Amino acid sequence: MNIRIRKAESKDVKTLAALDARCFAAPWSEQSFEEDVVKNPLAFYLLAQTEQGDVVGYAGVWLIVDEGHITNVAVSPDCRRCGIAKRVLNQLFTDCERDWGIRAFTLEVRPSNDPALALYESFGFRPVGRRKGYYADNGEDALIMWREAEPKEV
DSSP states (O other), X not given: OOEEEEEOOGXXXXXXXXXXXXXXXSOOOHHHHIIIIIIOTXXXXXXXXXXXXXXXXXXXXXXXXXEEEEEEEEEOGGGTTSSHHHHHHHHHHHHHHHHHOOOEEEEXXXXXXXXXXXXXXXXXXXXXXXXXXXXXXXXXXXXXXXXXXXXOOO
């Protein structure tokens, strides 16, 4: 699949919320995307777009001092297993390190989400703890995962 990855803009808020609703049992509201994409200077979102202009995936991060908290990673159900999430995350990590010096990342993920766990582990994320009852839709715990910064030579 031929896609391009670009920074999310205010014009993408409705589309991101609609994609989120297709991907998650407890999706973010349009207002939540508006807050992050448009108003929050410490949030950064990338999206994957087809040549026809369809948004088929996205990832977001909150920039917290020298760490990044991955907020969401979503790929349209009909486009999964095409490497889109991997491409978006790879670009997200590259941009965050280059532009903000962020090299350590954290996220929460459902322990039952094997495809997401495999994706995150492929990027070096490791489980470090649990948030009990984190997911409101079914009370499932969340695994807390970290991708530590590689030491830089000085």
